[in-house]
Amino acid sequence: MELEAGRRRDQSGVLRGEFARTIACLALIQTATRCFSNRVNPGRAEAASRESKAVSEAQENLAVERRDALWGQLLAWYAAHRRDLPWRRVEDPYAVWVSESMLQQTRVSTVIPYYERFIERFPTVQALAESDIDEVLGLWSGLGYYSRARRLHAAAVLIVDEHQAVFPRSRPDAEALPGVGAYTAGAVLSIAYGLEERLIDGNVQRVLARWFAVEGIVTKSGPRRFIEQMAGELVDGVGDPGSWNQALMELGATVCLPREPRCDRCPVRAVCDARARGMESALPELAPKPAPIEVELEVFVVMDQGRVLLVRRSEEGRMAGLWELPTREIGLEEPRLFPFELDAHLLRGAEIGFIKHSITKHRIQARVLSADLGVRELPEGWAWISQSELEGLGLTGMTLKALKKARASLR
Numbered sequence: 001m002e003l004e005a006g007r008r009r010d011q012s013g014v015l016r017g018e019f020a021r022t023i024a025c026l027a028l029i030q031t032a033t034r035c036f037s038n039r040v041n042p043g044r045a046e047a048a049s050r051e052s053k054a055v056s057e058a059q060e061n062l063a064v065e066r067r068d069a070l071w072g073q074l075l076a077w078y079a080a081h082r083r084d085l086p087w088r089r090v091e092d093p094y095a096v097w098v099s100e101s102m103l104q105q106t107r108v109s110t111v112i113p114y115y116e117r118f119i120e121r122f123p124t125v126q127a128l129a130e131s132d133i134d135e136v137l138g139l140w141s142g143l144g145y146y147s148r149a150r151r152l153h154a155a156a157v158l159i160v161d162e163h164q165a166v167f168p169r170s171r172p173d174a175e176a177l178p179g180v181g182a183y184t185a186g187a188v189l190s191i192a193y194g195l196e197e198r199l200i201d202g203n204v205q206r207v208l209a210r211w212f213a214v215e216g217i218v219t220k221s222g223p224r225r226f227i228e229q230m231a232g233e234l235v236d237g238v239g240d241p242g243s244w245n246q247a248l249m250e251l252g253a254t255v256c257l258p259r260e261p262r263c264d265r266c267p268v269r270a271v272c273d274a275r276a277r278g279m280e281s282a283l284p285e286l287a288p289k290p291a292p293i294e295v296e297l298e299v300f301v302v303m304d305q306g307r308v309l310l311v312r313r314s315e316e317g318r319m320a321g322l323w324e325l326p327t328r329e330i331g332l333e334e335p336r337l338f339p340f341e342l343d344a345h346l347l348r349g350a351e352i353g354f355i356k357h358s359i360t361k362h363r364i365q366a367r368v369l370s371a372d373l374g375v376r377e378l379p380e381g382w383a384w385i386s387q388s389e390l391e392g393l394g395l396t397g398m399t400l401k402a403l404k405k406a407r408a409s410l411r
């Protein structure tokens with residue numbers, strides 16, 4: 001990756017003091033101690049070389065005046081423009097952790113009502129640990145990626161049992177919890193505890209790739225390591241790591257947008273390499289997305305005395321343990337998402353409507369049909385559910401949509 005000459009570290013040594021020297025020494029020591037094993041293991045040699053290159057490039061890119069400009073301008077902008085979000089009104093590690101778990105792969109506007117209901121019902125990690133997983137899934141219903149809810153619950157139990165009901169303050173302990181990866185650990189440790197821990201989500205990755213005009217696919221090892229190094233250097237010594245990390249994410253979410261970055265209103269446009277080179281829309285380079293899998297479904301609404309017939313999904317696999325309307329995949333010999341045998345149990349009725357839905361890479365088109373039960377005994381895992389019971393039940397997102405469609409057709 002090319003460096004902009006005017007912003008490089010100058011030869012008189014303006015690079016920030018102790019941290020940079022420590023990183024440089026560490027890189028040398030690591031290189032020396034790996035020398036022997038690298039001779040007999042060329043793969044390790046290449047990895048060490050990439051790591052060392054990322055360290056030195058990071059140092060060269062972050063001259064002290066540029067870092068100070070980024071800190072000052074972005075933090076001032078964040079203080080003035082940050083969105084007022086419910087989880088930003090607290091510094092409770094538990095609340096930060098819940099919000100960050102919900103925000104993975106999910107929009108802020110979608111998360112807000114879920115977060116508020118969740119925290120109201122489970123205000124502490126003890127309350128969550130003592131709860132029934134079915135109730136947790138009920139509150140998560142419609143938010144998607146349900147394994148997050150299961151892992152959150154499992155981690156709450158561990159925090160109570162092994163960490164005196166306090167989210168751990170060290171990265172290794174935090175990352176040992178179910179569902180807590182590098183991003184979530186960095187978020188909780190920096191926002192709730194004020195620790196100088198980096199975090200990298202999609203927004204931060206994009207912002208840093210543009211600031212430093214990182215070329216190459218950002219998820220490949222070279223660019224990825226470089227971005228990690230820069231994120232670490234930038235949070236080190238910033239003074240308010242929580243605000244800094246949130247400011248980076250906020251810039252990515254509201255200004256440095258994926259397709260059309262709003263550079264004219266960006267607080268750091270004067271020190272952005274991509275902007276200076278006219279590459280803001282071309283970066284970051286992303287790996288091509290796999291083609292979506294088209295899925296066609298029939299979803300059946302079977303009613304009896306105000307109750308609706310639901311099927312519980314297996315405790316293993318996708319959407320584990322959630323309830324859904326009986327659903328059938330069309331035209332596939334090997335059903336992938338809905339492995340139920342329905343033909344023997346249901347008598348197909350009239351069409352109620354049509355819905356579209358997405359589950360990860362699956363793009364779903366579903367006909368919603370009324371139906372009658374064709375057998376006397378309910379198969380195992382099927383149940384009649386009253387309207388009041390539906391309220392607290394963990395339902396799949398597609399079933400929520402189909403029920404809405406069915407209610408609208410009955411009006």
Ligand code: SF4
Binds near residue numbers: 267
């Ligand atoms: S100047 Fe443009 S590309 Fe650079 S960080 Fe700001 S919004 Fe993103």
